[in-house]
Amino acid sequence: MKNRMSLAMIIIISVISLIGCSTGEEDTEQAVDELPELKVDFNVPEEAEVDESVVLTAEVTYGGEAVEGADVIFEYWKGENEENSKEVEPTYQGEGIYKAEVTFNEDANYNLYSHVTAEGLHTMPLESIQVGEGSPIETEDSGDDSESPDGISIHFVEPEQPAPGEDVKLTTQLNMGDTALEAADVRYEIWKKGEKDSPHEWLDAEEITAGEYEAHYAFPEAGTYMINIHIEDGESLHEHQEFELTIE
Known part of the structure; x- marks a missing residue:
């Protein structure tokens, strides 16, 4: 009888341990899934005139909360000439908004990145702007400028x-x-x-x-x-x- 009771207790303890391990794994997976997300709303006008002052803004949130003190750089270049890009550092306006003004000095289509690093994460949404008459950008993805790729975190x-x-x-x-x-x-x-x-x-x-x-x-x-x-x-x-x- 004692041997049977001991065996039963061993089985019960083993089942409880397995349930506990399973619950721990599920809690860990859920914690990973619920990591706060770094989001950047990068606002760039669709069109501008040559030598016109263009306002660029990035609204940065982490887990839905405005981020102050993020590392933000705006990078822009003409057409496919990314190796000759220029960078500008925006100023913080409050409520998670970073702002800079730039001018484009010739008719062309320009691409722009908003590089944002905060809370150990990095994202870089891409936008584009047509300046003056613009010029075609011959890339495989050039079809619908409204569908800019999401940034990588x-x-x-x-x-x-x-x-x-x-x-x-x-x-x-x-x-x-x-x-x-x-x-x-x-x-x-x-x-x-x-x-x-x-x-x-x-x-x-x-x-x-x-x-x-x-x-x-x-x-x-x-x-x-x-x-x-x-x-x-x-x-x-x-x-x-x-x-x-x-x-x-």
Whole structure:
């Protein structure tokens, strides 16, 4: 009888443990799903005249709340000439709104990025403007200027209290708009900050779940390291974002 009771108790405890583990996994998945979202409403006029002062604004919210102190840069270039782009830093107007004024000095279609980094996330919505008579932009995607691609959000999950020599999990969560960015090529570039001759280590990340990419690395010594996350999708996307990580 005692043996039967002991066996029954073991079975009950095992079932309770399994339920607890399952609930913990569900809670973790739910917590990941409910991460606040960084949103940027990038406002650019559809048209402007040559040498006209054009107002650009970006409204930045995180989890529905206005963000003050975000890192915001407006970048713009003519047609496909992105390598000769110009940048302007907007000023904060309050209530999550960042504003700058620019002028375009010739008839052309211009593309504009609003680069925004806040709360460990990065997004870069793209817009366009026709200046004067404009000029055709011959790209595969040039069809409907109203359908600008959503920005990519980069969330680097900073490890807790990493120490020299121990295995550190590096995790990055990627979203394109409201959708997880799957099947991307993600690489971590790592070097020690402030040392000119510091070697750059490259790690290929593996997609663990939809839009979540992971790699492992042992930092050789204490100090502050730079982690540059490179993201490509095999087509037009090539984005990168730098983060700092202190090893103690």
